[in-house]
Amino acid sequence: MNRLAWICLMSGLLPARLMAAGAPSAPTIVGNADNRIALQSGTSAPAVLWLAHARQPAWHGVGADALIEHATVDGDRIALHWQWDPAASRHGKHSASFVYADRSAGLRLYWEWRAAAQHGPIEHVIRIENLGRHEVWLPLQSSLHFAWQVPPAQALQQLWIDKGAGEPPPVGTHLASVTDGYHWRGESSTFAHPQKGEPREIIPWLLLRNAGANAGGWYAGVEFSGRVAMTLARHGETLDGTIGLNPEPGPFRTRLLPGATFATPTVFVGASNGDVDDTGNTLRRWVRQVLNDPATLRNPDYPVVTVNSWGSAMAITEARAHRMIDDAQRLGFEMFHLDAGWFRAVGDWHANLEKFPHGVAALSDYAHRHGLKFGLWVDWAQAGTSKEKGALDIADPRVRDWLVTDPPPGWKPAEFKGITIDLGVPAAQAWATTETNRIVRDYHVDMLEHDGYVVAQGCDRSDHPHAPIVPAHTRRYSDDEFLWVDSANSTDVSLHATRAYYAIQNTLRRRHPGLLLEICNDGGRMVDFGSAAHGDYFSIVDSYDPLSNRQAFYDASHVLPPAMLETYVFAWPTPRIENFRYMLRSGMMGWFTVMIDTNSWTVQQHAAAAREIAFYKSTLRPLIRSADLYHVGPRPDGKGWDGTEYFDAAGDKGVLYAFHGSVAAPADFRFRLRGLRRDGRYRLHFRDDSASDRVMRGSELMQTGVAVSLPLANSSELVMIERLQ
Ligand SMILES: [Zn+2]
Numbered sequence: 001m002n003r004l005a006w007i008c009l010m011s012g013l014l015p016a017r018l019m020a021a022g023a024p025s026a027p028t029i030v031g032n033a034d035n036r037i038a039l040q041s042g043t044s045a046p047a048v049l050w051l052a053h054a055r056q057p058a059w060h061g062v063g064a065d066a067l068i069e070h071a072t073v074d075g076d077r078i079a080l081h082w083q084w085d086p087a088a089s090r091h092g093k094h095s096a097s098f099v100y101a102d103r104s105a106g107l108r109l110y111w112e113w114r115a116a117a118q119h120g121p122i123e124h125v126i127r128i129e130n131l132g133r134h135e136v137w138l139p140l141q142s143s144l145h146f147a148w149q150v151p152p153a154q155a156l157q158q159l160w161i162d163k164g165a166g167e168p169p170p171v172g173t174h175l176a177s178v179t180d181g182y183h184w185r186g187e188s189s190t191f192a193h194p195q196k197g198e199p200r201e202i203i204p205w206l207l208l209r210n211a212g213a214n215a216g217g218w219y220a221g222v223e224f225s226g227r228v229a230m231t232l233a234r235h236g237e238t239l240d241g242t243i244g245l246n247p248e249p250g251p252f253r254t255r256l257l258p259g260a261t262f263a264t265p266t267v268f269v270g271a272s273n274g275d276v277d278d279t280g281n282t283l284r285r286w287v288r289q290v291l292n293d294p295a296t297l298r299n300p301d302y303p304v305v306t307v308n309s310w311g312s313a314m315a316i317t318e319a320r321a322h323r324m325i326d327d328a329q330r331l332g333f334e335m336f337h338l339d340a341g342w343f344r345a346v347g348d349w350h351a352n353l354e355k356f357p358h359g360v361a362a363l364s365d366y367a368h369r370h371g372l373k374f375g376l377w378v379d380w381a382q383a384g385t386s387k388e389k390g391a392l393d394i395a396d397p398r399v400r401d402w403l404v405t406d407p408p409p410g411w412k413p414a415e416f417k418g419i420t421i422d423l424g425v426p427a428a429q430a431w432a433t434t435e436t437n438r439i440v441r442d443y444h445v446d447m448l449e450h451d452g453y454v455v456a457q458g459c460d461r462s463d464h465p466h467a468p469i470v471p472a473h474t475r476r477y478s479d480d481e482f483l484w485v486d487s488a489n490s491t492d493v494s495l496h497a498t499r500a501y502y503a504i505q506n507t508l509r510r511r512h513p514g515l516l517l518e519i520c521n522d523g524g525r526m527v528d529f530g531s532a533a534h535g536d537y538f539s540i541v542d543s544y545d546p547l548s549n550r551q552a553f554y555d556a557s558h559v560l561p562p563a564m565l566e567t568y569v570f571a572w573p574t575p576r577i578e579n580f581r582y583m584l585r586s587g588m589m590g591w592f593t594v595m596i597d598t599n600s601w602t603v604q605q606h607a608a609a610a611r612e613i614a615f616y617k618s619t620l621r622p623l624i625r626s627a628d629l630y631h632v633g634p635r636p637d638g639k640g641w642d643g644t645e646y647f648d649a650a651g652d653k654g655v656l657y658a659f660h661g662s663v664a665a666p667a668d669f670r671f672r673l674r675g676l677r678r679d680g681r682y683r684l685h686f687r688d689d690s691a692s693d694r695v696m697r698g699s700e701l702m703q704t705g706v707a708v709s710l711p712l713a714n715s716s717e718l719v720m721i722e723r724l725q
Pocket of ligand 1: 404422424459460461464466493
């Protein structure tokens with residue numbers, strides 16, 4: 001469809017039935033218990049007719065989907081004329097695949113929808129297959145182009161969430177009014193590094209809802225870590241936008257060899273009922289069921305209580321690690337995580353024998369003998385200057401060709417950062433596959449963390465599978481001690497490298513059952529639904545004080561399962577034991593990692609930590625794994641009050657995490673709880689005895705709330721909630 005026709009359709013000039021081009025076929029309805037979507041296979045393009053939640057009015061689509069209109073075959077740009085192929089198309093109750101073909105270009109397109117679970121959103125992907133004998137270059141096919149008809153008077157809001165990245169963003173969780181003329185755009189990539197003053201990267205997801213407490217809505221997210229973008233605009237009676245690979249800087253093009261298939265990033269779409277947390281609870285359950293690794297979820301120790309060596313930074317040694325492991329065992333930790341500082345050099349992933357004279361495997365065995373799992377930091381896609389055998393050396397001509405760009409003269413790696421190799425090059429992918437498997441096998445690793453800029457999103461090589469740069473529109477620069485290339489090919493580079501990265505992660509999981517994969521990526525920079533499907537947990541922010549940890553958790557927990565959300569607890573001033581518990585608990589709402597040499601703790605702190613860790617394992621972790629989560633306080637600001645509630649409706653129990661920041665007044669705060677039975681009677685137990693146990697009605701707890709009293713600044717309480725039978 002050309003631009004003008006699209007604008008006409010968007011303006012509502014044509015009735016909906018004409019918009020699926022050609023003679024409309026009967027709608028196909030695909031869905032599950034929560035969502036149904038009606039699809040129509042027009043003769044030249046398919047269309048979404050409506051999306052509906054079981055208990056909400058439908059969102060009505062206008063216009064057919066926007067399929068690519070041209071391709072370049074053997075150097076000639078040709079117009080595409082897609083024709084529906086009814087014989088090849090398939091549909092059932094839970095999935096549909098509409099097939100379109102362009103015979104002159106030798107291309108076949110699959111427009112696919114699938115409800116993978118009984119509840120939650122429906123997934124969508126477009127695949128384009130090259131059936132011919134010629135190399136084809138495709139322009140950008142979006143994953144989804146949506147256009148809903150909305151009454152002009154309808155008050156609408158958009159919710160979106162920023163990534164934590166280096167430090168929590170000022171807003172983080174955005175709720176904006178979507179009025180006529182509204183235009184929004186969000187981006188996500190494999191390494192968020194926005195420049196000062198630029199908008200932050202988002203967790204690639206948006207929710208559009210009717211304004212009001214209990215109103216219907218619609219949401220979509222992207223299951224891809226590479227460069228993607230989402231837009232949303234409201235004009236007249238239409239709400240529309242595009243989700244998929246990022247067209248900027250562009251123009252995007254990607255090579256499709258004979259026999260090969262291009263697939264758009266998979267998106268998921270769902271209508272929602274209830275408020276933001278109701279939507280989030282459905283989505284988080286769906287992420288666990290459809291995207292997370294079932295083997296990880298079956299492990300009762302997930303999320304694993306972890307102590308990490310970065311409290312000593314690069315000064316970590318074998319002797320110090322032994323002392324940390326000894327203490328970790330006494331405290332009840334379950335994993336010792338050796339962070340950067342153990343290797344010979346960047347790209348040379350062998351033990352520095354001056355610091356670790358017995359090697360990494362011996363340290364892992366030491367941890368195992370103390371009942372701990374062993375986790376290891378590696379920045380395995382970075383090349384350096386080591387000449388040792390097996391090292392990724394930029395002077396090696398083969399390695400040099402994998403680099404995303406040539407280093408400037410005299411370049412030296414930073415302490416733990418080198419130059420990223422382009423995993424989209426098959427030989428580089430093969431090297432990384434072999435190397436990561438060697439590391440896991442030879443070093444007896446239970447958890448492999450990857451850090452840094454692992455997945456390229458820009459590359460200036462002309463002999464790689466991706467499109468070449470456009471020299472006049474290419475920017476090379478250094479940021480965060482990494483070398484970057486931005487050009488027209490950036491999204492295509494990112495597409496190839498991300499697919500290769502996923503294959504590497506999948507191979508690790510297949511070859512090492514039970515292996516855990518942490519996505520750190522310099523902290524909070526690769527938090528998305530694609531990595532949720534290829535790793536077990538994320539570092540969600542790269543600053544580690546209690547406020548940063550709670551802010552990043554508050555934001556990301558709107559859309560991702562809390563067990564995946566790791567916050568690192570770093571040394572922080574804790575003159576009183578209440579402050580110490582506040583520090584620990586600020587990192588205990590999801591995956592809990594302590595990044596402190598715990599030998600520095602006092603006897604009193606040791607006792608408090610051991611008690612909190614035991615409680616996390618026995619009581620909090622089962623809730624974090626599967627209970628519903630509610631944001632029952634404001635976003636943390638470090639001064640006032642904030643809180644998070646978990647409630648498991650099946651087990652009839654939950655917990656309220658209450659935090660009181662640095663400003664001592666007011667000493668009391670009332671949290672209105674969620675997810676309870678109105679007529680139920682609930683016993684409340686205040687773990688630190690800030691109040692005596694009491695029994696309250698569900699209706700009262702949800703309407704007037706539970707008052708928590710914490711007169712001390714930087715203190716906390718855990719209120720246990722249990723329904724009386
Ligand atoms: Zn490349």
